[in-house]
Amino acid sequence: MxxxxxxxxxxxxxxxxxxxxxxxxxxxxxxxxxxxxxxxxxxxxxxxxxxxxxGDPLSYERPLPLEQLPxxxxxxxxxxxxxxxxxxxxxxxxxxxxxxxxxxxxxxxxxxxxxxxxxxxxxxxxxxxxxxxxxxxxxxxxxxxxxxxxxxxxxxxxxxxxxxxxxxxxxxxxxxxxxxxxxxxxxxxxxxxxxxxxxxxxxxxxxxxxxxxxxxxxxxxxxxxxxxxxxxxxxxxxxxxxxxxxxxxxxxxxxxxxxxxxxxxxxxxxxxxxxxxxxxxxxxxxxxxxxxxxxxxxLLAKESANLFPNGAGSARLLHQQTQLNGFPTLIVRGSDGEWRRVGEQTQYFALDGNGYVATGGVARNGLVRLRRPDGMAAATFYGDAKSRMDLLARTGMFQRAVAGEKVKITSLGKPVRESTHVDRWQRSWRIGVWPLPYANAFVVTYSLPVPDGSVMLVRFTPPSHEHDTMLDLDEISSFVHVTYQGTLAQWKDFLGNPALQPAALRNIRIGFDYDRRFSYASQRVAFSYPSSLQPVKPDNLLWLGFRFFLDGGKPVWDVGDVDIWKDSASDDHNNVNVQRYVAPPPGLDDDLSSRWRKLSERQYPYNAVARYENDLMMINAVVAPAGPPSTVLYTAFYGTAGTQPQADMKGKLDLLTKDMRVTEH
Known part of the structure; x- marks a missing residue:
């Protein structure tokens, strides 16, 4: 800006x-x-x-009390x-x-x-x-x-x-x-x-x-x-x-x-x-x-040597364990030179049909996670910017102050401009610009389609700053960390529309045959499991933990964690998980080095021995690529509520690892 x-x-x-x-x-x-x-x-x-x-393109919950003005x-x-x-x-x-x-x-x-x-x-x-x-x-x-x-x-x-x-x-x-x-x-x-x-x-x-x-x-x-x-x-x-x-x-x-x-x-x-x-x-x-x-x-040329994912300050974030986050974060550099993810959910608004709007922000940028209500067709949600923005307005997050009263704006109408921006990682953001004539301002949104809805960057700006704002958000969009999540039913809608998908998903094949089998295959890892391991149902919750890491010395944005929950109920956290780990560089972080040593030596908890923690039985094993020792390892995890014998847990783990193949080194 x-x-x-x-x-x-x-x-x-x-x-x-x-x-x-x-x-x-x-x-x-x-x-x-x-x-x-x-x-x-x-x-x-x-x-x-x-x-x-x-004229006024906005709609309000009630007539504006203009008669109360001087x-x-x-x-x-x-x-x-x-x-x-x-x-x-x-x-x-x-x-x-x-x-x-x-x-x-x-x-x-x-x-x-x-x-x-x-x-x-x-x-x-x-x-x-x-x-x-x-x-x-x-x-x-x-x-x-x-x-x-x-x-x-x-x-x-x-x-x-x-x-x-x-x-x-x-x-x-x-x-x-x-x-x-x-x-x-x-x-x-x-x-x-x-x-x-x-x-x-x-x-x-x-x-x-x-x-x-x-x-x-x-x-x-x-x-x-x-x-x-x-x-x-x-x-x-x-x-x-x-x-x-x-x-x-x-x-x-x-x-x-x-x-x-x-x-x-x-x-x-x-x-x-x-x-x-x-x-x-x-x-x-x-x-x-x-x-x-x-x-x-x-500015970018001046910072190129230390602009994430470049520079020593990026190393810890590139080598940390993959983080699954329901709310998006922004990768920023602190005064200590370290890049980290910032931004927390500060408000939550429930919508009908299990939809919701979660909001937060970093500096001048609003962060939003919008879950599509079950009753709204995917084609309408992804294809109509007005419908998405109306869901935000329904929460009351837009209000107009008149004569000391705050009146809820229920619709911003249609955007006056729409376009797309493809960020550095080949994620396609839908841009919308909405006027607020009474304030002589624009609301600018960058909306990234995800399986359960959208992740959004939002900024308010004077009209003369529209170009500056879009310059900023074009660049900032590449620094958004987002987990792709949704039920298998939502993933089916999402995978059926290639225009919504980031380039990284084009190299990933996700398959599910309800009551029979789930499968996942990428250029890095492939696995599948039968419904006898964990039921394969439309309300399974699939999270893909996309993250930034180095591949052959080059930065990429790809999946580091695959998590399939039995369902979305808060009291039933049975899940299957496959996670990627990479050897950290020497001297980076003792915790990272200690974890890698445990993984390499198949130490607890990565030793295929069941354990009971927090009302869950859990079991992990390490799966390595074929050939000589690798700098990349994967873990296979199964968890289920209640207590289960070791033999049963090991049998479940074997079902998961039977066809699992790691194809990167």
Whole structure:
């Protein structure tokens, strides 16, 4: 995800608006501005507004309590997002980030609104600076008259100043304070900010800063992080900027939610002006997206030697025993350089028909496991993104706050965009993008089909960040650890649709003949067992423990554990298990070395002797490939509830290992 290191713009917030968080700041008291100046100042100063969405694709559990909103908020057809002002005939100025609020917005394009409520569409963009955060533009049909602010380019320090702007969407107000200092801009000190103490509110962005005589001296842009002082750009920086050019110069950073490394960079780009608003946004966004592409590429190149599954920090995860997890996890690198799986289930929502939604998250990324309800056809579930998302919405996880009340969103409707992404391990993710018009945001989901439903990555993002979000999730999807699980009935549906399956499953043959036999065969191991060992029924629960490991020195994603439970009932954990182990490198981990020694020497519990633990009888044996000693071994396991004689347990184990063959070394 791209972030801004310096400058006035902050693109990582949920809603990219002009709000500066300036409410509640104290202002130095001073003499009032000459009342004779007020009409001209008010005529030259405008709200920047965006039209509220005309329609709403969302469905709700009950009517929204819009009647409880304040009168102005519920009757205004526009969102007020900032301030602009006139500096000449049909020449207007506002903050760059106020204008950029309209990029790919789900609301209407930014427009100007005067005190009488008349709205004026923007015509052409004439000047723009990303680093200095301003824009000069025209209106398609400017208001009558030539109201413009008088300009002073060399204001004196410590004088009374006035911040003029849209206060919290309630119209343009004027507040006084002092011009306290000049502060070098943060990147290289190429120019100076004006700092002042006049109070400002969310929406003041882009408004004029006036001197004691009512002359324009700066553009209000942002607040100080630690003090009750605000920042303005000197107006001479706007006037002296090159005409007919959009200048994009800013320090940027890119970071993935996989490790702490940050890719810092300097964006330097330009394009010609004047341009209509739509063309301006397209030119701007294309350069921002290209910069993100380049930064991600540079970040991955920088990390290539230590990017999982490469580097010493990956070794433990590559050689650990296979973990079966009902909930997906994300592989991330900690500050100690070790890669590990993180992410826990934090909420569980039951659905009808044994379905459920389990949720958790890592950093900005939601993790979801969605079990398909028994009553929903597989074709509908896998083929209809709306149906899957409606199941999530049914849990109440999406809510809209209105007038202090939270109203459950019952459907997000159809996605506005759908596509697929095949990750590094040849797993095909279904991408869906859903609009939340009221929040000017998108919900982006990456959905991986699994036998019992879907595993999902979910992120909320501003519309202008859609490209960045998908860059991130394209990369992050390759770091998702997921167990493929489901009943044999669910596996039958899943195996019947090759388009749902990862490439690794194409080399695996799973067969089951109810009441007769189960079989599994891959390029690594093959085994089968009759129903006399464990009944083969539609409600058997089959888990394939996919994991990452090295094969001939090359990383692969393949099955390391096959587990078949007698059924899914919590009180009956009879199961058959075949598991892969690999010799750990020297010095990696004493526990791994100790386990490998026990396996190699067929020591307890891998000695084909039955044992009783936790109300279960269990028995293990080691199966090795034919030929000389191997660095790969498999275990065969059988467990059953209650107590059983050794001979019976050994007989069951023999049924499992009779036709078992290990074909890798």
């Amino acid at each position: 791209r972030t801004w290191c310096e400058g006035a713009i902050r693109r990582c917030g949920m809603l990219l608006l002009a709000g500066l968080g300036l409410a509640g700041m104290s202002a130095a008291r001073a003499a009032s501005l000459d009342p004779a100046m007020l009409p001209k100042i008010q005529a030259a100063t405008f709200e920047v507004v965006q039209a509220k969405p005309a 009168y102005q908020e519920r009757t205004d057809k526009y969102y007020s997002i900032g301030t602009a002002f006139a500096i000449g005939h049909n020449r207007y100025v506002t903050a760059g980030h106020v204008l950029l609020a309209g990029a790919d917005s789900l609301w209407g394009p930014p427009e100007l609104r005067d005190a009488a409520g008349r709205v004026y569409p923007i015509g052409k963009i004439e000047k723009f600076s990303l680093g200095k955060d301003f824009v000069v533009f025209t209106l398609a049909q400017p208001p009558a008259g030539d109201a413009a602010l008088a300009i002073e380019t060399s204001p004196a320090l410590n004088q009374v100043v006035y911040a003029v702007g849209n206060a919290l969407g309630t119209g343009v107000v004027i507040r006084d304070g002092l011009y306290t200092s000049d502060t070098p801009e943060q990147e290289n000190g190429a120019w100076k900010w004006m700092r002042f103490s006049a109070a400002a509110s969310p929406g003041n962005s882009g408004g004029p800063l006036l001197d004691k005589d009512g002359k324009l001296i700066g553009v209000v842009l942002m607040k100080s992080a630690n003090e009750n002082l605000n920042y303005a750009l000197p107006i001479h920086e706007v006037l002296d900027a090159p005409a007919g050019r959009a200048v994009m110069e800013s320090r940027l950073a890119y970071q993935l939610d996989l490790f702490d490394t940050i890719q810092n960079g300097q964006l330097k780009a330009q394009f010609a002006l004047p341009a209509g608003l739509g063309d301006f946004y397209r030119e701007f966004q294309s350069r921002m997206d290209a910069n993100s592409d380049a930064q991600l590429k540079a």
